[in-house]
Amino acid sequence: xxxxxxxxxxxxxxxxxxxxxxxxxxxxxxxxxxxxxxxxxxxxxxxxxxxxxxxxxxxxxxxxxxxxxxxxxxxxxxxxxxxxxxxxxxxxxxxxxxxxxxxxxxxxxxxxxxxxxxxxxxxxxxxxxxxxxxxxxxxxxxxxxxxxxxxxxxxxxxxxxxxxxxxxxxxxxxxxxxxxxxxxxxxxxxxxxxxxxxxxxxxxxxxxxxxxxxxxxxxxxxxxxxxxxxxxxxxxxxxxxxxxxxxxxxxxxxxxxxxxxxxxxxxxxxxxxxxxxxxxxxxxxxxxxxxxxxxxxxxxxxxxxxxxxxxxxxxxxxxxxxxxxxx
Amino acid sequence: xxxxxxxxxxxxxxxxxxxxxxxxxxxxxxxxxxxxxxxxxxxxxxxxxxxxxxxxxxxxxxxxxxxxxxxxxxxxxxxxxxxxxxxxxxxxxxxxxxxxxxxxxxxxxxxxxxxxxxxxxxxxxxxxxxxxxxxxxxxxxxxxxxxxxxxxxxxxxxxxxxxxxxxxxxxxxxxxxxxxxxxxxxxxxxxxxxxxxxxxxxxxxxxxxxxxxxxxxxxxxxxxxxxxxxxxxxxxxxxxxxxx
Numbered sequence: 001x002x003x004x005x006x007x008x009x010x011x012x013x014x015x016x017x018x019x020x021x022x023x024x025x026x027x028x029x030x031x032x033x034x035x036x037x038x039x040x041x042x043x044x045x046x047x048x049x050x051x052x053x054x055x056x057x058x059x060x061x062x063x064x065x066x067x068x069x070x071x072x073x074x075x076x077x078x079x080x081x082x083x084x085x086x087x088x089x090x091x092x093x094x095x096x097x098x099x100x101x102x103x104x105x106x107x108x109x110x111x112x113x114x115x116x117x118x119x120x121x122x123x124x125x126x127x128x129x130x131x132x133x134x135x136x137x138x139x140x141x142x143x144x145x146x147x148x149x150x151x152x153x154x155x156x157x158x159x160x161x162x163x164x165x166x167x168x169x170x171x172x173x174x175x176x177x178x179x180x181x182x183x184x185x186x187x188x189x190x191x192x193x194x195x196x197x198x199x200x201x202x203x204x205x206x207x208x209x210x211x212x213x214x215x216x217x218x219x220x221x222x223x224x225x226x227x228x229x230x231x232x233x234x235x236x237x238x239x240x241x242x243x244x245x246x247x248x249x250x251x252x253x254x255x256x257x258x259x260x261x262x263x264x265x266x267x268x269x270x271x272x273x274x275x276x277x278x279x280x281x282x283x284x285x286x287x288x289x290x291x292x293x294x295x296x297x298x299x300x301x302x303x304x305x306x307x308x309x310x311x312x313x314x315x316x317x318x319x320x321x322x323x324x325x326x327x
Numbered sequence: 328x329x330x331x332x333x334x335x336x337x338x339x340x341x342x343x344x345x346x347x348x349x350x351x352x353x354x355x356x357x358x359x360x361x362x363x364x365x366x367x368x369x370x371x372x373x374x375x376x377x378x379x380x381x382x383x384x385x386x387x388x389x390x391x392x393x394x395x396x397x398x399x400x401x402x403x404x405x406x407x408x409x410x411x412x413x414x415x416x417x418x419x420x421x422x423x424x425x426x427x428x429x430x431x432x433x434x435x436x437x438x439x440x441x442x443x444x445x446x447x448x449x450x451x452x453x454x455x456x457x458x459x460x461x462x463x464x465x466x467x468x469x470x471x472x473x474x475x476x477x478x479x480x481x482x483x484x485x486x487x488x489x490x491x492x493x494x495x496x497x498x499x500x501x502x503x504x505x506x507x508x509x510x511x512x513x514x515x516x517x518x519x520x521x522x523x524x525x526x527x528x529x530x531x532x533x534x535x536x537x538x539x540x541x542x543x544x545x546x547x548x549x550x551x552x553x554x555x556x557x558x559x560x561x562x563x564x565x566x567x568x569x570x571x
Contacts, residue, residue: 053413054412054413055409055412055413055569056569056570057570074415075415075416075417076415078413078414078415079415081413083413085406085409085413087405087406089405089406089407089409089410090407090410091341091345091407092405093344093345093346094341094344094345102337102341103410103414105333105334105337106334106337106338106410106411106414106415106416107414107415108330108334108415
């Protein structure tokens with residue numbers, strides 16, 4: 001390996017039947033950074049993580065974690081890694097403490113450290129008062145916190161988090177983001193996937209944008225925004241709102257891209273303000289009223305939309321949550 | 328390597344702690360064999376000794392494979408099996424741990440039925456050592472068979488249904504109720520290809536001296552072969568399914 005980063009990927013590919021889930025991707029994650037994999041559902045984020053943690057064998061390409069090639073030395077590579085999957089998948093019948101101790105046993109933590117380490121993590125994740133409570137009785141936020149704690153029992157050098165805040169309420173998600181920042185402060189390298197642009201912007205030192213299995217670009221959130229700083233964003237609040245509104249501006253002079261964001265339409269272009277009158281005329285001709293109009297400083301979301309062509313609305317759709325339980 | 332075997336033990340211990348009271352295990356692994364024993368006893372109290380070795384084998388088969396179905400398909404369904412696959416543990420050790428947990432549960436259930444037939448129905452364990460070895464190997468072979476069956480399905484009820492597809496014919500083809508030699512040749516050939524045949528034969532020789540088809544140590548050797556074969560087979564299927 002070329003020792004470029006603590007996680008390194010070269011021309012990694014994976015196909016499922018007709019679908020090319022991951023297509024010849026390359027990237028390196030530097031030690032101590034929070035690296036985000038940003039893309040819509042189905043972009044190949046989870047497949048990439050599954051290959052990096054040894055759950056899936058790539059069709060081609062290689063991945064190294066902490067200097068060990070995942071395919072050739074999976075057991076050694078896994079020792080350096082903690083994984084928090086999208087579903088909080090600890091054992092419902094075991095208590096919080098039992099789950100953490102079990103993880104310590106599986107990851108080869110010395111016996112005398114099982115209980116102190118479990119206690120330490122429960123305290124850190126604010127779960128000490130539920131130490132004896134069974135995992136199946138926890139709220140979604142508590143389950144998520146314990147799942148992250150379980151991934152840290154063996155003090156991994158790299159933590160993989162797959163869609164860490166999916167399905168959480170606003171407060172739990174905010175708390176979890178602060179936990180992730182805390183991990184970085186302790187020197188843990190974090191690799192996270194998210195379909196939430198705001199989350200990537202808030203948390204990540206660098207972001208790789210992945211769409212349809214291909215990495216489009218890797219940069220810092222600031223760098224990504226810099227790339228679209230020449231782009232103007234015109235935000236119009238129309239009435240009525242219809243999903244077909246962006247189509248109205250396909251090929252419209254001065255508009256490079258149109259997207260619906262919540263109840264507003266955003267038009268992107270290097271000098272879109274020059275086209276305000278024709279834009280308003282087009283809307284009026286189609287019976288659409290304009291309630292407000294403003295220009296915006298491009299955000300990471302705007303950069304994402306402009307660079308990938310994926311609508312911001314598509315990015316906001318959560319994957320359906322898996323349901324646990326006894327059959 | 329000692330560390331790896333310890334992990335197999337931790338996996339087995341966790342499974343036993345987490346799942347031994349699950350409803351499918353109670354109904355298929357414990358109630359069904361007990362109902363069979365009771366039904367046979369009520370129908371023909373004098374003939375119960377003759378079928379007792381088979382009933383012990385059947386108890387082990389049902390309880391072990393039911394536990395395998397739970398530990399594999401239930402954990403697949405809630406994605407907990409992935410926890411193990413993400414841990415730094417070789418796949419063989421994971422399968423060994425899963426198999427040991429299921430085998431331990433089945434062996435204890437088998438032991439309960441054995442105690443029942445010895446103390447209630449008056450059988451005598453004439454060869455306790457071969458009985459011990461053959462019962463342990465039987466449970467391990469059944470556990471790996473259960474894992475092999477459960478790997479391809481996601482729901483516990485599917486695993487149970489699929490298991491029954493193999494378990495019920497085995498009751499009739501492996502000498503549990505009728506001697507294997509009294510069956511048509513084709514059924515005898517099938518019966519000799521199934522592990523329960525050798526379990527029942529070894530139990531019969533240990534509990535009813537003078538009866539049996541093969542030398543009991545040959546039964547034990549064949550059961551050991553089944554353990555290895557089913558362990559490797561389950562590993563191959565597991566690896567393949569995991570990539571799909």
